[in-house]
Amino acid sequence: MTEPILQARDLVKRFGEFNAVDGVSFSVDPGESFGFLGPNGAGKTSTMRMISAVSQPTAGSLSVFGLDPRTHGPEIRGRIGVVPQEDTLELELSVRLNLEMFGRYFDIPRAILRERAIDLLAFTQLSERADDRVEDLSGGMKRRLTIARALINQPEILILDEPTTGLDPQARHLLWDRLYRLKREGVTLIITTHYMDEAEQLCDRLVVMDHGTIVASGTPRELITHHSTREVVELRFNTDSHDGYHDRLAPFAQRLEVLPDRVLLYVDEGDETLRRIHEHQITPMSALVRRSSLEDVFLRLTGRTLVD
Amino acid sequence: MLTRTLPRFGSRRSLRVFERNLTVYRSQWLMLISGFFEPLFYLLSIGLGLNHLVGPLRVGGHVVSYATFVAPGMLATSAMNGAMIDTIFNTFFRLKISHSYDAILSTPLDVTDVALGEVWWALARAGAYGASFIVCMVLLGDAGSAWVALCWPAAILTSLTFSAIGLAACTYVRSWQDFDLVTLVQLPIFLFSATFFPISLYPHWLGAIVAISPLYQSAALLRGLSLGVFQWVMLGRIAYLVVLALVGLRVAANRFRRILVP
Ligand SMILES: Nc1ncnc2c1ncn2[C@@H]1O[C@H](COP(=O)(O)OP(=O)(O)O)[C@@H](O)[C@H]1O
Ligand SMILES: [Mg+2]
Numbered sequence: 341m342t343e344p345i346l347q348a349r350d351l352v353k354r355f356g357e358f359n360a361v362d363g364v365s366f367s368v369d370p371g372e373s374f375g376f377l378g379p380n381g382a383g384k385t386s387t388m389r390m391i392s393a394v395s396q397p398t399a400g401s402l403s404v405f406g407l408d409p410r411t412h413g414p415e416i417r418g419r420i421g422v423v424p425q426e427d428t429l430e431l432e433l434s435v436r437l438n439l440e441m442f443g444r445y446f447d448i449p450r451a452i453l454r455e456r457a458i459d460l461l462a463f464t465q466l467s468e469r470a471d472d473r474v475e476d477l478s479g480g481m482k483r484r485l486t487i488a489r490a491l492i493n494q495p496e497i498l499i500l501d502e503p504t505t506g507l508d509p510q511a512r513h514l515l516w517d518r519l520y521r522l523k524r525e526g527v528t529l530i531i532t533t534h535y536m537d538e539a540e541q542l543c544d545r546l547v548v549m550d551h552g553t554i555v556a557s558g559t560p561r562e563l564i565t566h567h568s569t570r571e572v573v574e575l576r577f578n579t580d581s582h583d584g585y586h587d588r589l590a591p592f593a594q595r596l597e598v599l600p601d602r603v604l605l606y607v608d609e610g611d612e613t614l615r616r617i618h619e620h621q622i623t624p625m626s627a628l629v630r631r632s633s634l635e636d637v638f639l640r641l642t643g644r645t646l647v648d
Numbered sequence: 649m650l651t652r653t654l655p656r657f658g659s660r661r662s663l664r665v666f667e668r669n670l671t672v673y674r675s676q677w678l679m680l681i682s683g684f685f686e687p688l689f690y691l692l693s694i695g696l697g698l699n700h701l702v703g704p705l706r707v708g709g710h711v712v713s714y715a716t717f718v719a720p721g722m723l724a725t726s727a728m729n730g731a732m733i734d735t736i737f738n739t740f741f742r743l744k745i746s747h748s749y750d751a752i753l754s755t756p757l758d759v760t761d762v763a764l765g766e767v768w769w770a771l772a773r774a775g776a777y778g779a780s781f782i783v784c785m786v787l788l789g790d791a792g793s794a795w796v797a798l799c800w801p802a803a804i805l806t807s808l809t810f811s812a813i814g815l816a817a818c819t820y821v822r823s824w825q826d827f828d829l830v831t832l833v834q835l836p837i838f839l840f841s842a843t844f845f846p847i848s849l850y851p852h853w854l855g856a857i858v859a860i861s862p863l864y865q866s867a868a869l870l871r872g873l874s875l876g877v878f879q880w881v882m883l884g885r886i887a888y889l890v891v892l893a894l895v896g897l898r899v900a901a902n903r904f905r906r907i908l909v910p
Contacts, residue, residue, distance in 0.1 A: 355910065392754055394753055394754060394909055395909050395910065396909070413758065414661075414756035414757075414758065415756070417755055417756050422754040424747075424750065424751075424754070426747060426750075427747075428746070428747040428748065429746070429751070430668075430672065430746065430748055430751075431746050432672050432675060432676070432746075433672060433675065434675075441667075441668055442751070442755070444664050444667055444668075445664050445752060445755035445756065446755055446756060447661075447756075489751075493755075
């Protein structure tokens with residue numbers, strides 16, 4: 341068995357009287373890509389900042405590369421790369437200088453940095469913008485530059501805090517593609533997201549966080565199998581409130597969620613269920629059968645939808 | 649206090665923050681150059697204007713031209729303005745707008761490295777601009793004596809003190825609007841620090857208040873050094889500036905820590 345590259349036990353981060361992270365435990369193996377899925381305020385960023393040896397845990401134990409961040413902060417930070425939730429690029433510097441200057445904080449010689457910057461700009465498809473000011477880049481380009489910057493010290497762990505929030509689909513897919521490549525090169529990825537599809541696409545294993553605690557963990561498939569059914573039927577009715585449909589639809593599903601704008605029926609055979617509903621003269625305005633996703637897992641575990 | 653503070657405070661890595669600032673300012677060379685012309689503007693405006701309107705003054709037994717009297721005051725003012733603008737505006741930008749410090753803290757550097765790096769930067773900038781100011785004083789004939797060379801370390805100390813105060817103050821700034829407040833504090837300090845005329849011209853009670861102003865202490869120190877008039881009270885002025893600098897740095901480091909790594 342390999343040693344975990346990252347291990348947390350009963351980790352707590354308190355701000356004043358409030359536990360932003362309230363006793364979480366997890367461990368990540370080298371080369372794995374590990375996700376933290378949860379809504380805004382779940383405590384994902386606070387957890388990332390502790391893992392990246394920037395903010396001190398209030399309680400609990402944490403080990404990164406087998407080292408304690410409390411005592412080996414500089415050494416740990418030297419071996420990881422961080423893509424923070426908010427861009428922190430040097431707005432006054434060119435794209436290339438952003439990379440080269442950042443590398444200097446790791447004591448990397450300038451000649452090596454010049455070469456690495458060229459490679460990383462090619463990797464993130466920014467070569468043509470090398471001499472432009474950062475201010476002029478699009479959101480997706482800034483994100484890619486932030487990733488390039490996080491790789492300048494050739495980190496063993498790359499921590500990405502909501503890497504694709506606010507990006508258009510095309511920019512997201514380009515970014516995902518680069519992350520796959522890094523994973524194939526053996527970089528351990530730690531990703532937080534509130535996008536289900538991102539978690540399903542990128543993560544080997546993930547934990548679902550809510551209110552500072554971990555409410556479930558496993559592979560995306562395991563989570564869906566354990567906490568949801570195979571398929572979901574989504575029904576919308578021509579009504580102001582869907583509440584009234586709860587009792588009428590309950591017999592058709594293993595489990596049922598009434599949302600403000602639709603009803604979700606958790607079943608194994610979606611088409612079969614829909615046929616039986618129609619037989620009973622229940623006529624929704626629209627009906628959709630789809631496979632269960634992590635969104636459903638989250639709804640099941642927390643009683644809330646995840647975003648927007 | 650100094651020896652107790654230094655070992656825990658920062659590491660060799662703080663030089664990277666200096667390097668960062670140099671990299672950023674290199675791409676803004678116009679601003680860097682303008683700093684060297686500033687003393688010429690200060691000194692020429694007095695030399696060509698006020699000097700002809702205001703007659704010679706008696707300072708500590710010497711009779712000196714108004715330009716010679718006022719040049720050290722201008723040097724002190726220039727050191728204060730340079731230090732305050734650089735720390736308050738630029739450090740605020742890095743701390744709360746561009747989040748440059750957050751980026752730096754994800755590398756091996758820590759908060760004390762960042763604070764110390766900004767001090768190195770402030771010292772280097774003060775050294776360069778202070779030297780250029782003193783050279784201009786000498787060239788324009790506004791130096792009181794050869795002792796004017798001692799104005800250089802004193803001007804650097806002045807910059808350090810105001811940089812420390814500025815570093816601490818900028819952590820309390822919430823938005824660009826708050827900078828009006830900074831101006832509101834800086835302007836009376838500038839106008840009421842006996843930089844343009846002897847403190848003896850103030851009423852007694854106001855003189856006592858003016859003595860609190862670090863700009864006054866610095867101007868009086870620089871004036872004494874420029875004229876080669878040495879008094880024991882100058883040691884007190886140096887001590888005052890040093891203490892303010894140390895307190896400012898302590899407060900700044902604590903505030904940086906609270907903001908950057910809560
Ligand atoms: N520096 C701080 N001071 C006080 N509260 C904070 C601080 N940082 C985060 N919080 C609070 O902690 C909770 C978790 O925040 P965060 O870790 O950013 O969650 P997420 O990244 O999952 O959105 C939120 O309620 C947030 O308001
Ligand atoms: Mg967050």
